Amino acid sequence: MQIAVLGAGVIGLTSAYYLNRAGHQVIVIERHGEVATETSFGNGGQLSYSYVAPLAGPGVLSKLPAWLIRRDSPVRFRPSVSREQWLWCLKFVFACTQRRSNLTTRELLSLSFASRALMHQLLRDEPTLDFDFQHSGKLVLHRDAAAMQAAINLLNFQRSLGCEQEALSAEECVALEPALAHVRERIVGGIHTRSEDTADCHRFSKGLEAILRARGVRFAMNTCIDALEVAKGGHIVARSSDGVVEADHVVVAAGASAAQLLQPLGLHVPVYPLKGYSLTYPLGPQAVAPTLSVTDFARKVVYARLGNRLRVAGMADLDGYSLKPDPSRVAALRAEAAALFPQVVADDVDAAEWTGLRPATPQGAPVIGPTRYPNLWLNIGHGALGFTLASGSAALLTGWIDGKPDPSLARLFSLAE
Numbered sequence: 147m148q149i150a151v152l153g154a155g156v157i158g159l160t161s162a163y164y165l166n167r168a169g170h171q172v173i174v175i176e177r178h179g180e181v182a183t184e185t186s187f188g189n190g191g192q193l194s195y196s197y198v199a200p201l202a203g204p205g206v207l208s209k210l211p212a213w214l215i216r217r218d219s220p221v222r223f224r225p226s227v228s229r230e231q232w233l234w235c236l237k238f239v240f241a242c243t244q245r246r247s248n249l250t251t252r253e254l255l256s257l258s259f260a261s262r263a264l265m266h267q268l269l270r271d272e273p274t275l276d277f278d279f280q281h282s283g284k285l286v287l288h289r290d291a292a293a294m295q296a297a298i299n300l301l302n303f304q305r306s307l308g309c310e311q312e313a314l315s316a317e318e319c320v321a322l323e324p325a326l327a328h329v330r331e332r333i334v335g336g337i338h339t340r341s342e343d344t345a346d347c348h349r350f351s352k353g354l355e356a357i358l359r360a361r362g363v364r365f366a367m368n369t370c371i372d373a374l375e376v377a378k379g380g381h382i383v384a385r386s387s388d389g390v391v392e393a394d395h396v397v398v399a400a401g402a403s404a405a406q407l408l409q410p411l412g413l414h415v416p417v418y419p420l421k422g423y424s425l426t427y428p429l430g431p432q433a434v435a436p437t438l439s440v441t442d443f444a445r446k447v448v449y450a451r452l453g454n455r456l457r458v459a460g461m462a463d464l465d466g467y468s469l470k471p472d473p474s475r476v477a478a479l480r481a482e483a484a485a486l487f488p489q490v491v492a493d494d495v496d497a498a499e500w501t502g503l504r505p506a507t508p509q510g511a512p513v514i515g516p517t518r519y520p521n522l523w524l525n526i527g528h529g530a531l532g533f534t535l536a537s538g539s540a541a542l543l544t545g546w547i548d549g550k551p552d553p554s555l556a557r558l559f560s561l562a563e
């Protein structure tokens with residue numbers, strides 16, 4: 147079958163890969179001249195298979211007032227007149243229950259474990275892929291006893307679902323990651339997960355593009371899909387300024403733009419942009435930088451070593467579709483990094499600054515599978531976990547199109563209409 151994948155971010159490219167391997171003819175359509183120039187460009191680099199608990203959780207509502215006021219809070223909400231934004235917020239608030247959070251965590255773990263197995267298989271199958279992949283392990287730091295206790299409770303819950311994690315004292319954290327020695331007094335402990343990986347999502351996407359081209363997948367770059375139209379038999383066709391794209395099936399993998407593309411068809415997907423920032427520091431030979439992937443839980447900032455660079459990512463701003471960086475947010479991220487790894491963030495070191503829009507759903511779970519239109523499929527809404535969940539999501543999508551979706555996953559991520 148001829149399948150058009152709309153969007154060449156990490157989700158569209160992995161979709162194209164698994165569809166091609168299943169024997170389909172694939173064309174990837176992308177509005178930019180290069181792949182992975184939007185959210186898949188500068189993300190946190192975490193393949194964070196055991197850290198999938200959604201942002202919407204029972205502890206979040208009490209923090210909302212601070213998010214509205216403080217300029218340096220890790221999450222920020224700028225109210226607008228957008229109906230889409232208010233509806234998203236309402237659904238987010240309703241998702242902030244322990245029950246919903248546990249359910250989403252359980253569902254996402256099943257997809258992330260599948261993704262981990264597939265990513266490791268991909269590494270074996272495609273030895274030419276070179277994307278700073280490290281089986282780094284991850285250490286999540288906690289700064290107060292209450293947060294540490296909540297993390298231990300989550301660890302116990304996740305252990306019952308197959309996660310292997312251990313709680314460490316502050317001394318044990320420093321012994322494991324000596325680059326944290328100077329913040330020993332500021333942390334109470336951490337959760338260590340050996341099975342986590344880190345890698346560069348942009349390099350992964352570029353490598354996958356090369357593999358896809360070599361396998362005969364076609365790319366229509368600089369091609370913006372202006373509309374999805376209903377044709378004969380309720381089938382969907384994608385139209386660009388060059389005309390209609392010839393395809394039997396259409397897969398939407400348009401990241402944060404998905405809702406705008408689907409809305410004219412009457413498909414209201416709850417995907418809204420959550421803006422984030424990253425800084426990438428070059429590391430000199432003597433740099434005191436972490437080798438483990440580190441998350442500062444209270445500040446919601448992640449640190450990953452990507453070859454001879456340190457990627458620092460964080461901030462979640464609900465303020466619309468603009469990619470314009472807010473200098474105060476960049477400064478806040480820089481200050482966080484300087485406090486944790488001062489030798490990396492020296493005054494004379496230039497970091498590459500980047501802003502991206504997480505395609506976020508209120509509950510924190512992606513939407514993968516069919517729509518009411520027989521040839522239109524979705525692979526969207528991966529929020530802060532798109533790189534982590536890409537392989538499992540693409541394999542699930544491929545199963546759907548081939549009429550044999552993984553029965554343990556299919557039901558969980560379908561569009562509720």
Ligand SMILES: Cc1cc2nc3c(=O)[nH]c(=O)nc-3n(C[C@H](O)[C@H](O)[C@H](O)COP(=O)(O)OP(=O)(O)OC[C@H]3O[C@@H](n4cnc5c(N)ncnc54)[C@H](O)[C@@H]3O)c2cc1C
Pocket residue numbers: 152153154155156157158175176177178181182183184185186187188189190191192193194369370371372399400401402403404407420421422423424448459460501502503504505526527528529530531532533534535
């Ligand atoms: C600060 C930050 C840190 C993050 N850290 C991590 C992390 O550590 N680990 C992790 O797993 N995830 C992380 N994420 C999330 C991850 O980056 C995203 O979930 C993922 O990149 C989404 O991929 P995507 O392919 O859906 O979207 P994108 O990468 O945005 O790709 C969508 C593509 O569709 C194209 N497109 C859209 N509309 C059209 C159209 N009409 N016509 C043609 N083309 C179109 C766009 O140009 C774009 O190239 C982070 C995100 C941010 C912002």
